[in-house]
Amino acid sequence: MLRLILFSLSSIAFAQEINLDITGDSNDVYIHQINSNKTITVDVDGNNTILNLEQKDSGMHSITLDVIGDDVDASVLQQGSGNHTATIGLENAGGAIDFELNQSGTTDKSHTSSTICYVTAGCSVSYTQND
16 A cells, blocks of 8 residues: 655746656555646556645646556646646546546646546546636
């Protein structure tokens, strides 16, 4: 089991970046970044995973997420002032996936997605872009 909590506070001078590759079951990951350009890349192969990714304000954000597994609960919030982006891949083998993306304001945004859900009632996927 992996329980990871990362807070990346930044002065304007630093671009933030977190790359994470997890293989295994029962993982809790919480990443909270605040300012500068930001980026998060996550790759999880495993079941019973909870992911909470937040980036916050002023622009540029990113996030690439690739999750293969059952019983996954993932939430991504990017927030304001524009730029955003996301690239998401979700795949299950029968267990539930609950995923929510909220990008927020002021304009820019983007989003690409790929969800493979092998059970009709097995996936709840929500994309909100706001403004």
